[in-house]
Amino acid sequence: MLAVDNLTVAYGESEVIHNLSFEVKPNEIVAIMGRNGMGKTTLMKSLMGIVPTREGHVQVGEASIDGMESYQRVSNGLAYVPQGRMIFPSMTVKENIETGLTSTGDKTVPGDIYELFPVLLEMKDRRGGNLSGGQQQQLAIARALATKPKVLLLDEPTEGIQPSIIKEMARTLCRIRDEKGLSIVVSEQVLSFALDMADRVLVIEKGSFVHESPREGIDEKKVAGFLSV
Amino acid sequence: MIGDYTIGEFTSILAMQGFAGLILFSVFVLMALGLAIIFGQMGVINMAHGEFMILGAYVTYFCSQFFSAYLPGLFSIYFFIAMALAFCASFGLGILVEWGMIRFLYKRPLDTLLATWGLSLILQQFYRSVFGAREVGVTLPEWMLGAVNLTDIIEIPINGLFVMGLTIIITVAVYLIMFRSGWGKQVRAVMQNRVMAGAVGINTKMVDRITFGLGCGIAGIAGSAFTMIGSTGPTAGQLYIVDTFLVVVFGGAASLLGTIASAFTISQAQSTMEFFMSGSMAKVLTLLTVVGILMLRPQGLFTLNIRR
Numbered sequence: 078m079l080a081v082d083n084l085t086v087a088y089g090e091s092e093v094i095h096n097l098s099f100e101v102k103p104n105e106i107v108a109i110m111g112r113n114g115m116g117k118t119t120l121m122k123s124l125m126g127i128v129p130t131r132e133g134h135v136q137v138g139e140a141s142i143d144g145m146e147s148y149q150r151v152s153n154g155l156a157y158v159p160q161g162r163m164i165f166p167s168m169t170v171k172e173n174i175e176t177g178l179t180s181t182g183d184k185t186v187p188g189d190i191y192e193l194f195p196v197l198l199e200m201k202d203r204r205g206g207n208l209s210g211g212q213q214q215q216l217a218i219a220r221a222l223a224t225k226p227k228v229l230l231l232d233e234p235t236e237g238i239q240p241s242i243i244k245e246m247a248r249t250l251c252r253i254r255d256e257k258g259l260s261i262v263v264s265e266q267v268l269s270f271a272l273d274m275a276d277r278v279l280v281i282e283k284g285s286f287v288h289e290s291p292r293e294g295i296d297e298k299k300v301a302g303f304l305s306v
Numbered sequence: 307m308i309g310d311y312t313i314g315e316f317t318s319i320l321a322m323q324g325f326a327g328l329i330l331f332s333v334f335v336l337m338a339l340g341l342a343i344i345f346g347q348m349g350v351i352n353m354a355h356g357e358f359m360i361l362g363a364y365v366t367y368f369c370s371q372f373f374s375a376y377l378p379g380l381f382s383i384y385f386f387i388a389m390a391l392a393f394c395a396s397f398g399l400g401i402l403v404e405w406g407m408i409r410f411l412y413k414r415p416l417d418t419l420l421a422t423w424g425l426s427l428i429l430q431q432f433y434r435s436v437f438g439a440r441e442v443g444v445t446l447p448e449w450m451l452g453a454v455n456l457t458d459i460i461e462i463p464i465n466g467l468f469v470m471g472l473t474i475i476i477t478v479a480v481y482l483i484m485f486r487s488g489w490g491k492q493v494r495a496v497m498q499n500r501v502m503a504g505a506v507g508i509n510t511k512m513v514d515r516i517t518f519g520l521g522c523g524i525a526g527i528a529g530s531a532f533t534m535i536g537s538t539g540p541t542a543g544q545l546y547i548v549d550t551f552l553v554v555v556f557g558g559a560a561s562l563l564g565t566i567a568s569a570f571t572i573s574q575a576q577s578t579m580e581f582f583m584s585g586s587m588a589k590v591l592t593l594l595t596v597v598g599i600l601m602l603r604p605q606g607l608f609t610l611n612i613r614r
Contacts, residue, residue, distance in 0.1 A: 180507030
């Protein structure tokens, strides 16, 4: 569903991502693990077209999205939940979700989004900026789902969220995958969260993958070793 | 008795000056709406906004000339056509300027100040070369002339009422576009977080271009209204740009209501005081008050209470 081939990303002279290649199959959840500063966010941003790509190719389904603007990538089936959630603070919850409808041309929010996140229906007229962190995270995911994506990218969704909600989020993401049949790429530092949901774990270090393992039979100690500071 | 006036005369003066202030208010609001949209969304400080207004004024002038020469039968309604054309002309020029200049400067907000200032000089010289340096005034159709006599002393000019009605309609229209339409949602999303707006599927470059055009187009309509209270010349727009910025900053850049409230306060204060003292003293007092209030409330009159 998502195919990344030889991706290289650099800020000016300093190369951050070196010839990364990976594939995500339909209905698969892939966790990209790594410590701070290893290139997780940069990878996500370059996939979304926020940071320019130096070399390499990215395909979503059959379509190549090389050199496209963010909004064109969205209409090709990528959706993005950024680190820090980045909801639109002075717009209402409903309006926030509706911004995701731009690329699909729909007029109303599909009901199944509120089914996944009933709390958002309750709060639909509140301003996004006044929600709690966990609620904002749900809102950011709902907004991304409104674009009817094929591939959902989540950048550190557990950051700043209390542990009980992290458990629930893993369940919700699995449910989204099962109901909507999309692929999910999630970058993470929290191993337990990744093991709760991911089918496959990739470990990134200094812009390259150093370890790959399916969830079954994963060597938890080894992965934890990569993550410890 | 107040000064040399009786109480009756004094209230009449206040009422009439207040009304003159309302026309000034209308022009301020129309100018400031465009400026607030452009400044609020893109952080672009458009120093050439006054010249976009004057473009609208010139279009109105040429419309009035054209209709009186070729279509005298339709002269009574020419003003509506002129307004539409003024909007289109300024909108078109706005789109062109965004495409040719502004879009390269989004990452350098201070440079937009210089660049648009340069643009304003270029436009002024362009008007001077093409339309001539002499100031021109429009001929108003018959039904807009004259005044309504409320009492023996209080007279209210009809064209003033017309401009105010127009301002209300445009303000409501802008409100509906910004807060009730799908397109307005896109504009607000881009305003709050440009990168993220792109990542939820909004074509931010297109939104920028049309928003800039829209802001300029509203300035064009302001120019149409302006022809009724002042004469149109190449540099007439410059006189208004400072006041308009004052209105935008005083009101709080992100708030439509704030813009309206501050335009009202400033224009009324200005107009009422002008009657009792010289124009420059009135300006000094207004500025001092605004500076004083801004020192206490740097974010402007109206702000949204949300977590950032």
